[in-house]
Amino acid sequence: DVKVTQSSRYLVKRTGEKVFLECVQDMDHENMFWYRQDPGLGLRLIYFSYDVKMKEKGDIPEGYSVSREKKERFSLILESASTNQTSMYLCASTPLSAGGHTQYFGPGTRLTVL
């Protein structure tokens, strides 16, 4: 079974702090994604990576950066956390394959910024 793990289920930070969210997948998937999920807005893509050290902006990258130094690990960084970044953050991975790219999700990190 594919396993995607995230470093924390719940996280509370203060405004202005630097926040790291870690995601690890164990299936050698090339592509990894970070989403945020807010009530009524669904899943919105922040950043994704299709290879080590490669990244592309998603639909809402402002205020975030990412790092992918190893294939299995994809980190989301909030350089200076703000209250409007309080949300559920979901990581996903998918293999490089033709015809459809099923995404496997981690359990999520609920981040609260005070």
Added chain:
Amino acid sequence: QQPVQSPQAVILREGEDAVINCSSSKALYSVHWYRQKHGEAPVFLMILLKGGEQKGHEKISASFNEKKQQSSLYLTASQLSYSGTYFCGTGGGGSNYKLTFGKGTLLTVNP
């Protein structure tokens, strides 16, 4: 641009049927359906590809109308375990691995 899902919410009694629609303003290569139970990660249900046939998964099936750029998810004889939020994710095809998700449809199945 996010695909549009309808309805936003639906309440059923066990054994009833439901249809959830997903439409896009952009040409679609693939449509993915996921279900998320409260407090859990989204779980993949099925994928429909351009030029592909209707897919099924137990009593849940889906169709993909490429011309109309829309997909429908059919839940027949619903069970309590079907409750959750259903998301469609649309893909642009080629080397674009991104999915754009709709806002979700909350399905509640009552006894």
